[in-house]
Amino acid sequence: MATGIIGVGHYLPEDILTNKDLEKMVDTTDEWIRTRTGIETRHIAKNEESTFDLAYQAAINALAHANIEAEQLDMILVATVTADQSFPSLACQLQAKLGASQASAMDISAACSGFIYGVITAKQFIDGGVYKNILVIGADKLSKITDWTDRNTCVLFGDGAGAAIVSEVSEDKGILSFELGADGSGGNALHQEDNKIRMNGREVFKFAVRKMPESAEKVVEKAGFTKSDVDYLIPHQANVRIMEAARERLGLPKKKMAYSVNKYGNTSAASIPISLSEDVHEGKIKDGDLIVLVGFGGGLTWGAMTLRWGK
Ligand code: ACO
Numbered sequence: 178m179a180t181g182i183i184g185v186g187h188y189l190p191e192d193i194l195t196n197k198d199l200e201k202m203v204d205t206t207d208e209w210i211r212t213r214t215g216i217e218t219r220h221i222a223k224n225e226e227s228t229f230d231l232a233y234q235a236a237i238n239a240l241a242h243a244n245i246e247a248e249q250l251d252m253i254l255v256a257t258v259t260a261d262q263s264f265p266s267l268a269c270q271l272q273a274k275l276g277a278s279q280a281s282a283m284d285i286s287a288a289c290s291g292f293i294y295g296v297i298t299a300k301q302f303i304d305g306g307v308y309k310n311i312l313v314i315g316a317d318k319l320s321k322i323t324d325w326t327d328r329n330t331c332v333l334f335g336d337g338a339g340a341a342i343v344s345e346v347s348e349d350k351g352i353l354s355f356e357l358g359a360d361g362s363g364g365n366a367l368h369q370e371d372n373k374i375r376m377n378g379r380e381v382f383k384f385a386v387r388k389m390p391e392s393a394e395k396v397v398e399k400a401g402f403t404k405s406d407v408d409y410l411i412p413h414q415a416n417v418r419i420m421e422a423a424r425e426r427l428g429l430p431k432k433k434m435a436y437s438v439n440k441y442g443n444t445s446a447a448s449i450p451i452s453l454s455e456d457v458h459e460g461k462i463k464d465g466d467l468i469v470l471v472g473f474g475g476g477l478t479w480g481a482m483t484l485r486w487g488k
Contacts, residue, residue, distance in 0.1 A: 184243020339450025
């Protein structure tokens, strides 16, 4: 047996903030935001809607898609940088609300790379025969740590959650290769200060356009494939120009890359699982497809994997 993903789900809060709305809040334009980032709208959670609420909805949807009960979960991993409290962890709160009485639970902090870190952590427990079903969630409510007076950052982010059930799959399916990395010396380029996101956009951009394509290419080689074998690319949805760099390196046509940054902005740890879930449910990803997932984020961190979709 191999380790793969048997179900996915996602959730986005209802309220939508458009570029035109942002024009009224800071000195920016719809044209600047669209041409520099590809973002047109983002979903923003209400004050009373917490990161926990987003994560819970995504979890319920993933459990239903995998057709398993919460009691069958052995572990819950939540990738987030916006947990409602530092402890108890969001994962423990979910364990209680879901009724996942058999599951151990912890949060993972790797910013936008968090979902990939989570899935690869889950894979170790399943490969080792320790656990059977692990719920991995990427959930962030960045709006609560966004400085809504800083045009350099406030136009970029949105709220949301995505989830996956990591389990045993048949030998020819599942996770075929991965890479995780970190460069803590670059941490200042994207960090939290006085409870707000601070970012050196140009530094992060330079890091991301180098790292995402490099990492995507590396995992394809590690799995023993060539670029022409890849059916679909899911890059972290931060900025369309960074995503395009990864797509071009793999030589894929535009329709073979997940693209939701226009609707949701950068949802941090949620961006990759939201795209995965949406594209699986819309039928863009089919049984047997070879998918590359690749992300980067604060830390600085990065992560990538190849995944043969299906059970
Ligand atoms: N509206 C209008 N002008 C703006 C805005 C805005 N919203 N934001 C910045 N500008 C201005 C800047 O002040 C600058 O003006 P100046 O030249 O007078 O100083 C000018 O636009 C150009 O700024 P650049 O930084 O050169 O613009 P760039 O083309 O690099 O685009 C951007 C900026 C979109 C932030 C880009 O650098 C980027 O995407 N960086 C990566 C950001 C990212 O992905 N962060 C998330 C990481 S994932 C995570 O862990 C959360």
